[in-house]
Amino acid sequence: MNTPTSSPPTSTDDTSLGQAPEADRASHPFAMAVCLRVVVVVQCFGLGARYLFSSLETESDxxxxxxxxxxxxxSIAQSIDNMGALTTLFAGGILCLNGLLLQKSSSDSSWTRIAGWMDRAAAVWIAIWMLLIAAAHMMRAAVFAELSLFEHAVRYHAPLALAVCGGMGVAACVSSARTRIAVILLAVAASLTFAAHGYKAYECYAPFIDLILLSDMQWTEAGITQANAEKLLVAIGIADILVALVLLVFRSRFATFYMVVWGLVTAASRMTALGLEAWPETLIRIANGGVPLVILIHWTAKRK
Known part of the structure; x- marks a missing residue:
């Protein structure tokens, strides 16, 4: 006689276990979007300080x-320049405020949709103004003017990629198509910026030599001569051009990591060479290392 057997207990965690990988996958584009937002906001604050209220305030190109x-x-030229910088600073403030508020909001609320629209509008404006500054620099620069759009690429591609991500809403930034487009934009921008800076370094661009010599005088006191600085720049230039190619061709995380470190070092070199009051020059260049960091976060998460 067969005795009835009880069915094995079912785990109450089956649903959560099944959803965990999906939630984990969703968190990766979200983390990428948060990092990208921080980069754009910091860049905006640096621009506002550089052109409006720092001790080294100047006018843009x-x-x-x-x-x-x-x-x-x-008076008109000054007003347009100031208004552009103020609007960019205000747009950065919108991105910062929305980033703090939207994490606690429902993804399908009317407030989230309005904030998402504001996000995209703010990001698009930042991209436009950064592009205008780069274009004006290209028309006015005396040396390497033809490289201006390339060396500034991360500055206007970063907010453009943020707009493509659709703002802070989870449903938007988890979209694989949008994330893929944003990463492509960022990878191209990082490669262009590093290749342009690498070429200028290889050609021993005088302001780069000054950064090395002044940083050495104020911090390391290694006694670097101009000849040594030029040799160092040639090596740096070759390395920058190579990693720019490797990033695009092989999607190398090692190349991306190099870009993160070196991009942040070169941004900080403005303060090491010119003093701490040059902090706006560092913040406005935060995308040099911040954009590769966003790419690295995405590529590392995809390979897990």
Missing amino acids: VYGWLYFDCDWPE
């Missing part, structure tokens, strides 16, 4: 192009 090249009245 937009002002120079309008006033000196187009013969616009100085």
Whole structure:
């Protein structure tokens, strides 16, 4: 006679276990979007400080192009330049505030949709103004002017990629298609920026030599001569161009890690060479290392 047997107990955690990998996958694009947002916000604050309220305040090349090249009245050129910087700073504030608030909001609420629209509008404006500054620099620079759009690529591609991600909403930034497009934009931008800077370093661009010599005088006191600085720049230039190619061709995480470290070092070199009051020059260049960091987060997560 067969005795009835009880069915094996079912785990109450089956659903959570099945959903865990999905939630883990969803968190990766979200982390990428958060990092990208931080990079863009910091860049905006650096731009505002550089052109509006720091001790080393100056005018952008937009002002120079309008006033000196187009013969616009100085007051109008100055007003446009200040308004562009103020609007960019305000847009960065919107991204910062939304980033803090939207993490606690429902992804399908009307507030989230409005904030997402504001996010995209703010990010697009930042990309436009950064691109205008790069274009104006290209028209006014005396040396390596043709490289301006390339060396500034991370500055206007970063907010553009954030707009493509769709803001902070989880449903938007988890979209694989949007994430893929954003990463492609960022990878191309990082490669262009490093290749342009690498070429200038290989050609021993004078301001780069000054950064090395001044940093050595103020911090390391290693007695680096100009000849040694030029040799160092040639090596740096070759390395930058190589990692730019490796990043695009092989999607190498090692190349991306190098870009993160070296991009942040070169951004910080403005303070090591010119003093701590040059902090806006560092913040405005945060995308040099921040954009590769976003790429590294995404590629590392995909290989897990």
